[in-house]
Amino acid sequence: MELEVLRAFQAVAGGETVTDVAGDARMTQPALSRALARLEQEVGAQLLHRVGRVLRPTPAGQVFKQHVDSLLDSYDRGRRAVAEMVDPDAGTVSLAFLHTLGTWLVPRLLNGFRQTYPQARFELQQAGENGLSACLLDATADLIITSKDPGHPLITWRRLLVEPLWLAVPARHRLARRRRVRLAEVPGEQFIVLKPGYGLRSITENLCHQAGFAPHIGFEGEEVETLRGLVAAGLGVSLIPSPPDVALQGNLPIRYLEMTDVRASRDIGIAWLTSRTLPPAPQRFIDHALEVSG
Known part of the structure; x- marks a missing residue:
């Protein structure tokens, strides 16, 4: 079972068309269809079924996709950890933050960090207050910047500043x-x-x-x-x-x-999973954010 086939299954089960996924993978559509059929044979169940002109996951496919998502995320994080051991100055920071902070605080923090670590990369996403904790808990972000302490037992939060309202x-x-x-x-x-x-x-x-x-x-x-x-x-x-x-x-x-x-004010802070040992780049970003905002 090849990782490329699992990524293709993940994309199709997530709603992308076979044509688009095949193009991204630089495969022909028939070749991708055969690869997905072989995957179903290996798993021992039908994973996808046709609804109109698109493929949708079967109940077995939905269950399998959850494990594929976890496997690929773990693999990608492993590659990232190794890459950052080889070149820690060129790591990636996955950051989720409130929409309102994208116009001033986040750009300021990123700009200052890149002045010290110009090779660092950022994966950015925005969410409402309720969605930010989920970004940490489902491992789609290393760090979040939020307007209050999430108050979750698995999350560590530190105040950066107090913003007037x-x-x-x-x-x-x-x-x-x-x-x-x-x-x-x-x-x-x-x-x-x-x-x-x-x-x-x-x-x-x-x-x-x-x-x-x-x-x-x-x-x-x-x-x-x-x-x-x-x-x-x-x-x-x-x-x-x-x-x-x-x-x-x-x-x-x-x-x-x-x-x-x-x-009339609100606390702005940065948070991460308490139990997780962060790669060098996200940890450096925490240190930077606390230093410049203190």
Whole structure:
């Protein structure tokens, strides 16, 4: 059983077409079909069946794919570990992070790290708060950067910084000319928030409760940039981090106001699996992130 055949099965069972997989593997489609048939003979069960014009995994194929995924991931990690022993300065960091951090913090950390380790590579992925812990637990990321301690017994988390949150209001809002407000001044406003399950959603609800009211939810989104756009359109207010150019907000359709009656901020930290011995590159990145953010 060849690794190339297992990778082809993994791709087809994951939803790719035989034509595309054959092209990527530089094989003819009939040759790939024969290889998959031989794999089924070795396993002793039908792994794929045709649904319309595509192949889909059978129940046996779904079970087998779970083990193939684990095997190939272990093999790839083994190759990576050996490569980093030979040339530790050219390792790979697999990093998952919040969407909101992709516009400022993550680029800053990557740029500083690459200045010291220019040959280092990064595999990046973005996710919501709930999905980040899963990236560690299912081994799709070495490290995560998240807005709170996941509180999971298998995960170690270290704070990098505290990020202020602001009350974002439309430029023509009644409070837009002010720099500071009390959150308790906006109980009747329509709030624009992230969907349940996102860390910023729970922070917003908690801060509003501290200010003495429950927020009236007008719109829910999945990304902070969506919230900014809805605020700019005059559809409500939102508790969000400020963009890097907040100092230049005079010409923007949004005003970011400091809140004086609540501690409006969120912790940003880096996390990894406690039991896992990380390769040199991810461990160096942790050290770098803690040093420059401290």
